[in-house]
Amino acid sequence: MAKKPRKQTGSTPATVALTAAGAAFTVHAYDHDPATPSYGEEAAEALGLSPDRVFKTLVADVDGALTVAVVPVAGSLDLKALAAAVGGKRAAMADPAAAERTTGYVRGGISPLGQRKRLRTVLDASARSHPTICVSAGRRGLEVELPAADLAALTGASFAPIARPG
Numbered sequence: 001m002a003k004k005p006r007k008q009t010g011s012t013p014a015t016v017a018l019t020a021a022g023a024a025f026t027v028h029a030y031d032h033d034p035a036t037p038s039y040g041e042e043a044a045e046a047l048g049l050s051p052d053r054v055f056k057t058l059v060a061d062v063d064g065a066l067t068v069a070v071v072p073v074a075g076s077l078d079l080k081a082l083a084a085a086v087g088g089k090r091a092a093m094a095d096p097a098a099a100e101r102t103t104g105y106v107r108g109g110i111s112p113l114g115q116r117k118r119l120r121t122v123l124d125a126s127a128r129s130h131p132t133i134c135v136s137a138g139r140r141g142l143e144v145e146l147p148a149a150d151l152a153a154l155t156g157a158s159f160a161p162i163a164r165p166g
Contacts, residue, residue, distance in 0.1 A: 052130075053130050055070045058077050082122060
C-alpha cells in the first residue's frame with residue numbers, strides 16, 4: 001500500500017537554511033516506515049515521483065576528506081567518478097557515525113543543505129535534466145524540492161557524472 005504524503009511539521013536546519021537564503025522550495029512530507037530498506041525509493045513512491053528525480057545524499061571519504069555525493073535514488077554512486085570529480089585518487093563510503101556527526105543529520109535523513117560542517121559537494125550531472133529535484137530536508141519522511149542549479153548554488157556543489165544507472 002502506497003504511503004500518503006502529509007503536510008510538513010516543524011523545520012530542520014535544511015529548511016531554515018533555504019528560508020534564510022530566500023530560496024524557492026517546496027517541502028514534501030510522508031509517513032516514514034522504519035523497516036524500509038531504501039529511504040530514497042520510499043520517498044519517490046510515497047510522493048508519486050520518478051526515482052530519477054529524487055536524489056539521495058551520500059557521504060564518502062575521498063583521500064581522507066569527507067565529501068557529499070548527491071545521486072538519483074534510481075542509480076548508485078560511482079566512487080571512482082566521485083574521486084575524479086574532486087581531484088582525488090580513492091573514494092570509499094564514509095563511516096556512518098562520522099557522516100552523522102559531521103553533517104548533524106541521521107542516516108536516511110542526511111540533507112546536502114544546512115549541514116553542521118559544510119562539506120565539498122558533488123551533484124550528479126543528471127540533475128540538470130529536471131526542472132526540479134527532491135533531496136532530503138534533513139529528516140526521514142521529509143523531502144525538499146528545488147531546482148538543481150539552486151541546490152548547487154546554496155551548497156557550493158559542482159556537477160559531474162557520478163552516478164551509475166540502477
